[in-house]
Amino acid sequence: MSIENNNKNIEQEKQNKNWWKKLLGLNPTYGLLLSFLFFIFILIISYFILNYSSYKKPQKYDFITIGKTNSIYPMGGCIAGIPNNKYFFIGLERNKNSSNFLHFELFDYNKKSITKIRNDILSSISDSVVMSDNNIFFIGFKSDNLPVFGIIHTDTFKIEVLGYVTKILNTKYFSFPCHLYSLSGNRVLIYDITGKERNTLIWDNNDKKFIEGPLLNVPREKSSAIEITDNSILILGGIKPYSKEIEANYNIEICDLAINKCKNLNVNLNHEQIIPKLFKDKKGNILIFPSEINKNLPIEKYNIKSGKVEIIGYIDKYYDENNNIEKIISSYNKITGIMGANFVQLRDGNILITGGYSGISMPEASPYVLKYDINSNKLFRLKDMSNIKSNKRINHKTILLEDGNVLFIGGFSKNIDLFIVE
DSSP states (O other): OHHHHHHHHHHHHHHHHTHHHHHHTOOHHHHHHHHHHHHHHHHHHHHHHHHHTTOOOOOTTOEEEEEEOSSSEEEEEEEEEETTTEEEEEEEEEOTTSOEEEEEEEEETTTTEEEEEOOSSEEEEEEEEEOTTSOEEEEEEETTSOEEEEEEETTTTEEEEEEEHHHHHTOSOOSSOOEEEEETTTEEEEEOOTTOTTOOEEEETTTTEEEEOOOOSSOOBSOEEEEEETTEEEEEOOBOTTOSSOOBOOEEEEEETTTTEEEEEEEEOSSOOSSOEEEEOTTSOEEEEOOSOOSSOEEEEEOTTTOOEEEEEETTEEEOTTSOEEEOOGGGGGOOOOBTOEEEEOTTSOEEEEOOBOSSOGGGOOOEEEEEETTTTEEEEEEESTTSSOOSOSSOEEEEOTTSOEEEEOSSSOEEEEEOOO
Protein backbone atom coordinates (compact mmCIF):
# COMPACT_ATOMS: atom_id res chain seq x y z
CA MET A 1 0.00 0.00 0.00
CA SER A 2 2.84 2.32 0.82
CA ILE A 3 4.49 1.52 -2.56
CA GLU A 4 1.25 2.30 -4.40
CA ASN A 5 0.90 5.62 -2.53
CA ASN A 6 4.50 6.46 -3.30
CA ASN A 7 3.92 5.91 -7.04
CA LYS A 8 0.88 8.14 -6.93
CA ASN A 9 2.90 10.91 -5.23
CA ILE A 10 5.61 10.66 -7.87
CA GLU A 11 3.00 10.87 -10.66
CA GLN A 12 1.39 13.89 -8.98
CA GLU A 13 4.75 15.67 -8.78
CA LYS A 14 5.29 15.10 -12.53
CA GLN A 15 1.89 16.57 -13.26
CA ASN A 16 2.64 19.56 -11.05
CA LYS A 17 5.91 20.16 -12.91
CA ASN A 18 4.16 20.05 -16.31
CA TRP A 19 1.14 22.21 -15.34
CA TRP A 20 1.91 24.67 -18.17
CA LYS A 21 1.94 21.69 -20.61
CA LYS A 22 -1.67 20.93 -19.77
CA LEU A 23 -2.58 24.59 -19.75
CA LEU A 24 -1.15 25.24 -23.21
CA GLY A 25 -1.74 21.84 -24.70
CA LEU A 26 1.87 21.81 -25.93
CA ASN A 27 4.89 19.68 -25.32
CA PRO A 28 7.65 21.09 -23.05
CA THR A 29 9.85 22.17 -25.99
CA TYR A 30 7.18 24.43 -27.48
CA GLY A 31 6.36 25.74 -24.03
CA LEU A 32 9.95 26.79 -23.43
CA LEU A 33 10.03 28.57 -26.80
CA LEU A 34 6.81 30.42 -26.02
CA SER A 35 8.15 31.41 -22.61
CA PHE A 36 11.28 32.82 -24.27
CA LEU A 37 9.21 34.86 -26.75
CA PHE A 38 7.08 36.17 -23.91
CA PHE A 39 10.26 37.23 -22.10
CA ILE A 40 11.44 39.13 -25.20
CA PHE A 41 8.03 40.81 -25.48
CA ILE A 42 8.31 42.01 -21.87
CA LEU A 43 11.77 43.44 -22.60
CA ILE A 44 10.47 45.38 -25.61
CA ILE A 45 7.53 46.81 -23.67
CA SER A 46 9.88 47.84 -20.85
CA TYR A 47 12.17 49.58 -23.34
CA PHE A 48 9.33 51.69 -24.76
CA ILE A 49 8.04 52.54 -21.30
CA LEU A 50 11.48 53.70 -20.16
CA ASN A 51 12.29 55.66 -23.31
CA TYR A 52 8.93 57.23 -24.12
CA SER A 53 7.44 57.79 -20.71
CA SER A 54 8.44 61.46 -21.01
CA TYR A 55 6.90 61.82 -24.48
CA LYS A 56 4.27 64.54 -24.61
CA LYS A 57 1.66 64.56 -27.33
CA PRO A 58 1.60 67.93 -29.12
CA GLN A 59 -1.03 70.16 -27.59
CA LYS A 60 -3.13 72.90 -29.12
CA TYR A 61 -1.05 76.02 -29.89
CA ASP A 62 2.28 74.14 -29.70
CA PHE A 63 5.11 74.83 -32.16
CA ILE A 64 6.95 71.80 -33.57
CA THR A 65 10.06 72.16 -35.73
CA ILE A 66 9.69 69.66 -38.58
CA GLY A 67 12.40 70.66 -41.05
CA LYS A 68 14.91 73.22 -42.30
CA THR A 69 15.13 75.30 -45.46
CA ASN A 70 18.22 76.23 -47.46
CA SER A 71 17.49 79.95 -47.09
CA ILE A 72 16.96 82.36 -44.21
CA TYR A 73 13.63 83.51 -45.56
CA PRO A 74 11.37 82.88 -48.51
CA MET A 75 11.11 85.62 -51.10
CA GLY A 76 8.21 86.64 -53.28
CA GLY A 77 5.33 86.65 -50.87
CA CYS A 78 3.67 83.27 -51.22
CA ILE A 79 3.75 79.53 -50.64
CA ALA A 80 1.95 77.33 -53.16
CA GLY A 81 0.29 74.17 -51.96
CA ILE A 82 0.46 71.48 -54.63
CA PRO A 83 -0.89 67.89 -54.75
CA ASN A 84 0.37 65.13 -52.43
CA ASN A 85 0.81 67.49 -49.47
CA LYS A 86 3.79 69.34 -50.94
CA TYR A 87 4.55 73.05 -50.64
CA PHE A 88 6.53 75.17 -53.10
CA PHE A 89 8.22 78.45 -52.20
CA ILE A 90 10.98 80.77 -53.39
CA GLY A 91 14.16 81.08 -51.37
CA LEU A 92 17.03 83.54 -51.22
CA GLU A 93 20.49 82.24 -50.38
CA ARG A 94 23.86 83.93 -49.90
CA ASN A 95 26.87 82.28 -51.58
CA LYS A 96 30.56 82.32 -50.63
CA ASN A 97 31.08 85.66 -52.40
CA SER A 98 28.35 87.23 -50.21
CA SER A 99 26.06 87.73 -53.18
CA ASN A 100 22.44 86.61 -53.17
CA PHE A 101 20.90 84.16 -55.58
CA LEU A 102 17.38 82.89 -55.99
CA HIS A 103 16.28 79.29 -55.93
CA PHE A 104 13.10 77.27 -55.45
CA GLU A 105 12.37 74.83 -52.66
CA LEU A 106 9.82 72.04 -52.33
CA PHE A 107 8.80 70.82 -48.87
CA ASP A 108 7.25 67.36 -48.64
CA TYR A 109 5.03 67.49 -45.56
CA ASN A 110 4.50 63.72 -45.45
CA LYS A 111 8.21 62.85 -45.61
CA LYS A 112 9.33 66.04 -43.81
CA SER A 113 11.98 66.51 -46.51
CA ILE A 114 13.14 69.55 -48.47
CA THR A 115 14.29 69.63 -52.11
CA LYS A 116 16.26 72.53 -53.56
CA ILE A 117 15.53 73.37 -57.20
CA ARG A 118 17.95 75.36 -59.32
CA ASN A 119 16.95 78.64 -60.98
CA ASP A 120 19.04 80.16 -63.80
CA ILE A 121 16.64 82.85 -65.02
CA LEU A 122 15.56 85.11 -62.15
CA SER A 123 17.81 87.17 -59.88
CA SER A 124 15.00 88.30 -57.55
CA ILE A 125 11.23 88.48 -57.16
CA SER A 126 9.41 91.53 -55.82
CA ASP A 127 5.90 90.11 -55.58
CA SER A 128 4.01 86.92 -56.42
CA VAL A 129 0.61 85.30 -55.91
CA VAL A 130 -0.75 81.78 -56.17
CA MET A 131 -3.37 81.44 -58.92
CA SER A 132 -6.39 79.12 -58.91
CA ASP A 133 -4.40 76.38 -60.69
CA ASN A 134 -1.67 76.48 -57.97
CA ASN A 135 0.88 78.05 -60.35
CA ILE A 136 2.61 81.27 -59.31
CA PHE A 137 2.29 84.61 -61.12
CA PHE A 138 5.20 86.93 -60.31
CA ILE A 139 6.99 90.22 -60.90
CA GLY A 140 10.70 89.47 -60.93
CA PHE A 141 14.05 90.61 -62.21
CA LYS A 142 16.12 88.74 -64.75
CA SER A 143 19.90 88.79 -64.84
CA ASP A 144 19.77 92.01 -66.90
CA ASN A 145 18.14 93.69 -63.86
CA LEU A 146 14.98 94.49 -65.81
CA PRO A 147 11.61 93.46 -64.36
CA VAL A 148 9.42 90.85 -66.02
CA PHE A 149 6.01 89.33 -65.52
CA GLY A 150 6.04 85.56 -65.50
CA ILE A 151 4.64 82.27 -64.26
CA ILE A 152 6.34 79.54 -62.24
CA HIS A 153 4.77 76.17 -63.07
CA THR A 154 4.78 74.31 -59.77
CA ASP A 155 4.32 70.88 -61.41
CA THR A 156 7.41 71.14 -63.63
CA PHE A 157 9.26 74.01 -61.83
CA LYS A 158 9.72 75.75 -65.18
CA ILE A 159 9.65 79.54 -65.53
CA GLU A 160 7.53 81.11 -68.25
CA VAL A 161 8.47 84.75 -68.90
CA LEU A 162 5.47 86.73 -70.21
CA GLY A 163 7.33 89.95 -71.06
CA TYR A 164 9.05 93.02 -69.66
CA VAL A 165 6.98 94.99 -67.13
CA THR A 166 7.83 98.41 -68.60
CA LYS A 167 6.62 97.31 -72.03
CA ILE A 168 3.43 95.63 -70.85
CA LEU A 169 2.49 98.51 -68.53
CA ASN A 170 3.85 101.15 -70.92
CA THR A 171 5.69 102.91 -68.10
CA LYS A 172 9.32 103.84 -67.56
CA TYR A 173 9.24 102.93 -63.88
CA PHE A 174 10.50 99.50 -62.93
CA SER A 175 11.47 99.45 -59.23
CA PHE A 176 8.65 97.63 -57.40
CA PRO A 177 6.20 98.88 -60.04
CA CYS A 178 2.91 97.45 -58.75
CA HIS A 179 1.00 95.06 -56.50
CA LEU A 180 -0.65 91.74 -57.32
CA TYR A 181 -3.87 90.14 -56.11
CA SER A 182 -5.08 86.66 -57.06
CA LEU A 183 -8.65 86.62 -58.41
CA SER A 184 -11.05 83.74 -58.94
CA GLY A 185 -11.20 82.19 -62.40
CA ASN A 186 -7.40 81.86 -62.64
CA ARG A 187 -6.86 85.61 -63.00
CA VAL A 188 -4.55 88.17 -61.39
CA LEU A 189 -5.24 91.85 -60.63
CA ILE A 190 -2.28 94.20 -61.19
CA TYR A 191 -2.70 97.58 -59.48
CA ASP A 192 -0.79 100.34 -57.64
CA ILE A 193 1.13 100.85 -60.89
CA THR A 194 3.92 103.35 -60.33
CA GLY A 195 3.54 106.25 -62.76
CA LYS A 196 0.00 105.16 -63.68
CA GLU A 197 -1.60 104.96 -60.27
CA ARG A 198 -5.21 104.90 -61.55
CA ASN A 199 -4.63 102.08 -64.02
CA THR A 200 -5.32 98.43 -63.36
CA LEU A 201 -4.49 95.37 -65.44
CA ILE A 202 -5.86 91.83 -65.44
CA TRP A 203 -3.87 88.72 -66.36
CA ASP A 204 -6.20 85.99 -67.62
CA ASN A 205 -4.29 82.75 -67.24
CA ASN A 206 -6.94 80.73 -69.09
CA ASP A 207 -6.74 82.86 -72.25
CA LYS A 208 -3.04 83.68 -71.66
CA LYS A 209 -3.41 87.42 -72.14
CA PHE A 210 -3.36 90.80 -70.36
CA ILE A 211 -6.60 92.79 -70.29
CA GLU A 212 -6.99 96.48 -69.45
CA GLY A 213 -8.77 96.75 -66.12
CA PRO A 214 -11.00 99.59 -64.86
CA LEU A 215 -9.57 103.01 -63.98
CA LEU A 216 -9.55 103.83 -60.27
CA ASN A 217 -11.26 107.05 -59.21
CA VAL A 218 -8.39 107.98 -56.93
CA PRO A 219 -4.67 107.46 -57.66
CA ARG A 220 -3.17 105.20 -55.01
CA GLU A 221 0.05 103.75 -53.69
CA LYS A 222 0.37 101.05 -51.03
CA SER A 223 -3.34 100.20 -51.14
CA SER A 224 -4.96 96.77 -50.82
CA ALA A 225 -7.61 94.83 -52.72
CA ILE A 226 -10.04 92.03 -51.91
CA GLU A 227 -12.52 90.17 -54.10
CA ILE A 228 -16.14 90.37 -52.90
CA THR A 229 -17.72 88.37 -55.73
CA ASP A 230 -16.35 86.87 -58.95
CA ASN A 231 -16.31 90.26 -60.73
CA SER A 232 -16.43 92.71 -57.83
CA ILE A 233 -13.29 94.01 -56.10
CA LEU A 234 -12.94 96.35 -53.14
CA ILE A 235 -9.87 98.63 -53.14
CA LEU A 236 -9.02 100.81 -50.15
CA GLY A 237 -6.31 102.49 -48.13
CA GLY A 238 -2.84 103.53 -49.18
CA ILE A 239 -1.44 107.00 -49.75
CA LYS A 240 -1.76 109.68 -52.38
CA PRO A 241 1.17 109.60 -54.84
CA TYR A 242 3.67 112.45 -55.09
CA SER A 243 2.44 114.32 -52.01
CA LYS A 244 5.14 116.31 -50.19
CA GLU A 245 4.12 114.70 -46.91
CA ILE A 246 2.56 111.27 -46.56
CA GLU A 247 -1.13 111.87 -47.15
CA ALA A 248 -3.46 108.96 -46.59
CA ASN A 249 -6.30 107.81 -48.84
CA TYR A 250 -9.34 107.32 -46.64
CA ASN A 251 -11.90 106.54 -49.32
CA ILE A 252 -13.07 103.11 -50.46
CA GLU A 253 -14.00 102.20 -54.00
CA ILE A 254 -15.52 99.16 -55.63
CA CYS A 255 -14.55 97.96 -59.10
CA ASP A 256 -16.91 95.95 -61.30
CA LEU A 257 -14.87 93.88 -63.76
CA ALA A 258 -17.97 92.91 -65.74
CA ILE A 259 -18.52 96.52 -66.88
CA ASN A 260 -14.90 97.60 -66.29
CA LYS A 261 -15.75 100.53 -64.02
CA CYS A 262 -14.92 101.67 -60.49
CA LYS A 263 -17.00 103.91 -58.24
CA ASN A 264 -16.35 105.61 -54.92
CA LEU A 265 -18.42 104.46 -51.98
CA ASN A 266 -19.94 107.08 -49.71
CA VAL A 267 -17.85 105.98 -46.77
CA ASN A 268 -14.31 106.59 -45.50
CA LEU A 269 -11.88 104.78 -43.27
CA ASN A 270 -11.50 106.16 -39.74
CA HIS A 271 -7.69 106.02 -39.84
CA GLU A 272 -4.92 105.74 -42.38
CA GLN A 273 -4.35 102.17 -43.54
CA ILE A 274 -1.11 101.55 -45.45
CA ILE A 275 -1.03 98.19 -47.24
CA PRO A 276 -3.69 96.84 -44.85
CA LYS A 277 -4.42 93.13 -44.62
CA LEU A 278 -7.98 92.37 -45.70
CA PHE A 279 -10.16 89.38 -44.78
CA LYS A 280 -13.83 88.42 -44.89
CA ASP A 281 -15.83 87.38 -41.87
CA LYS A 282 -18.63 84.79 -42.06
CA LYS A 283 -21.16 87.46 -43.09
CA GLY A 284 -18.97 88.74 -45.93
CA ASN A 285 -17.96 91.93 -44.12
CA ILE A 286 -14.40 93.14 -44.69
CA LEU A 287 -11.95 93.09 -41.77
CA ILE A 288 -9.16 95.67 -42.15
CA PHE A 289 -5.92 95.07 -40.23
CA PRO A 290 -3.03 97.57 -40.19
CA SER A 291 0.28 96.14 -41.36
CA GLU A 292 2.62 99.13 -41.16
CA ILE A 293 3.55 101.63 -38.46
CA ASN A 294 0.48 103.50 -37.27
CA LYS A 295 0.07 105.35 -33.98
CA ASN A 296 -3.38 104.05 -33.17
CA LEU A 297 -3.23 100.65 -34.86
CA PRO A 298 -6.99 100.35 -35.42
CA ILE A 299 -8.74 97.23 -36.66
CA GLU A 300 -11.69 98.33 -38.78
CA LYS A 301 -14.67 96.58 -40.34
CA TYR A 302 -16.53 97.55 -43.49
CA ASN A 303 -20.12 96.35 -43.23
CA ILE A 304 -21.28 95.21 -46.67
CA LYS A 305 -25.00 95.69 -45.95
CA SER A 306 -24.96 99.00 -44.08
CA GLY A 307 -22.03 100.47 -45.98
CA LYS A 308 -20.50 101.73 -42.72
CA VAL A 309 -16.96 101.47 -41.37
CA GLU A 310 -16.40 101.02 -37.65
CA ILE A 311 -13.39 100.55 -35.41
CA ILE A 312 -13.67 97.14 -33.76
CA GLY A 313 -10.35 96.91 -31.92
CA TYR A 314 -6.67 97.80 -31.76
CA ILE A 315 -3.73 95.64 -32.72
CA ASP A 316 -1.77 96.46 -29.53
CA LYS A 317 -4.64 95.71 -27.14
CA TYR A 318 -5.54 92.11 -26.55
CA TYR A 319 -6.89 89.65 -24.00
CA ASP A 320 -5.29 86.71 -22.21
CA GLU A 321 -6.84 83.24 -21.97
CA ASN A 322 -8.85 84.35 -18.92
CA ASN A 323 -10.40 87.23 -20.90
CA ASN A 324 -8.36 89.81 -18.97
CA ILE A 325 -7.25 92.75 -21.05
CA GLU A 326 -3.52 93.13 -21.70
CA LYS A 327 -1.24 95.42 -23.65
CA ILE A 328 2.11 94.94 -25.35
CA ILE A 329 4.44 94.36 -22.41
CA SER A 330 8.12 94.13 -21.46
CA SER A 331 10.59 95.51 -24.02
CA TYR A 332 7.93 95.24 -26.70
CA ASN A 333 5.82 98.07 -25.32
CA LYS A 334 7.67 100.40 -27.69
CA ILE A 335 6.19 98.63 -30.67
CA THR A 336 3.98 101.03 -32.60
CA GLY A 337 3.43 98.80 -35.60
CA ILE A 338 3.59 95.28 -36.92
CA MET A 339 5.70 95.58 -40.03
CA GLY A 340 6.71 92.16 -41.29
CA ALA A 341 4.00 90.38 -39.28
CA ASN A 342 2.15 87.50 -40.87
CA PHE A 343 -1.61 87.10 -41.14
CA VAL A 344 -3.43 83.87 -42.00
CA GLN A 345 -7.14 83.04 -41.83
CA LEU A 346 -7.97 79.78 -40.09
CA ARG A 347 -10.72 77.31 -41.01
CA ASP A 348 -13.09 78.77 -38.40
CA GLY A 349 -12.66 82.25 -39.91
CA ASN A 350 -10.45 83.60 -37.10
CA ILE A 351 -7.22 85.42 -37.98
CA LEU A 352 -3.80 84.30 -36.72
CA ILE A 353 -1.22 87.11 -36.40
CA THR A 354 2.42 86.32 -35.68
CA GLY A 355 5.71 88.19 -35.37
CA GLY A 356 6.49 91.57 -36.86
CA TYR A 357 8.44 94.51 -35.54
CA SER A 358 8.26 98.26 -35.02
CA GLY A 359 10.57 99.16 -37.88
CA ILE A 360 13.27 100.17 -35.40
CA SER A 361 15.51 97.13 -35.05
CA MET A 362 15.51 93.34 -35.06
CA PRO A 363 15.70 93.00 -31.23
CA GLU A 364 12.30 94.70 -31.07
CA ALA A 365 10.71 91.86 -33.04
CA SER A 366 7.55 90.50 -31.46
CA PRO A 367 7.43 86.85 -30.32
CA TYR A 368 3.66 86.97 -29.86
CA VAL A 369 1.06 84.72 -31.41
CA LEU A 370 -2.29 86.52 -31.50
CA LYS A 371 -5.71 85.33 -32.62
CA TYR A 372 -8.47 87.65 -33.73
CA ASP A 373 -11.84 86.13 -32.84
CA ILE A 374 -14.43 87.14 -35.46
CA ASN A 375 -17.35 86.38 -33.12
CA SER A 376 -16.28 88.54 -30.17
CA ASN A 377 -14.19 91.06 -32.20
CA LYS A 378 -11.37 90.55 -29.70
CA LEU A 379 -7.67 89.80 -30.02
CA PHE A 380 -6.37 87.01 -27.81
CA ARG A 381 -2.75 86.27 -27.00
CA LEU A 382 -2.30 82.53 -27.48
CA LYS A 383 1.35 82.12 -26.52
CA ASP A 384 4.88 83.22 -27.38
CA MET A 385 7.20 81.63 -29.92
CA SER A 386 9.75 81.12 -27.14
CA ASN A 387 9.65 77.31 -27.26
CA ILE A 388 11.28 77.21 -30.71
CA LYS A 389 14.71 78.39 -31.82
CA SER A 390 13.26 80.95 -34.22
CA ASN A 391 11.31 82.64 -31.45
CA LYS A 392 11.08 86.01 -33.22
CA ARG A 393 9.98 86.04 -36.83
CA ILE A 394 9.82 88.83 -39.39
CA ASN A 395 8.70 88.54 -43.02
CA HIS A 396 7.99 84.85 -42.55
CA LYS A 397 5.46 83.00 -44.67
CA THR A 398 2.60 80.79 -43.54
CA ILE A 399 0.07 78.53 -45.20
CA LEU A 400 -3.03 76.86 -43.81
CA LEU A 401 -2.77 73.08 -44.15
CA GLU A 402 -5.61 70.70 -45.01
CA ASP A 403 -5.69 69.46 -41.40
CA GLY A 404 -6.29 73.00 -40.11
CA ASN A 405 -2.78 73.52 -38.72
CA VAL A 406 -0.39 76.22 -39.96
CA LEU A 407 3.03 75.79 -41.59
CA PHE A 408 5.64 78.47 -40.77
CA ILE A 409 8.59 78.97 -43.15
CA GLY A 410 11.47 81.44 -42.90
CA GLY A 411 11.49 84.80 -41.18
CA PHE A 412 15.27 85.17 -40.66
CA SER A 413 15.33 81.52 -39.68
CA LYS A 414 15.85 78.27 -41.57
CA ASN A 415 13.33 76.47 -39.41
CA ILE A 416 10.14 75.00 -40.82
CA ASP A 417 7.66 74.93 -37.93
CA LEU A 418 4.20 73.45 -37.53
CA PHE A 419 1.75 75.40 -35.38
CA ILE A 420 -0.94 73.15 -33.92
CA VAL A 421 -4.37 74.77 -34.21
CA GLU A 422 -6.73 71.78 -34.23
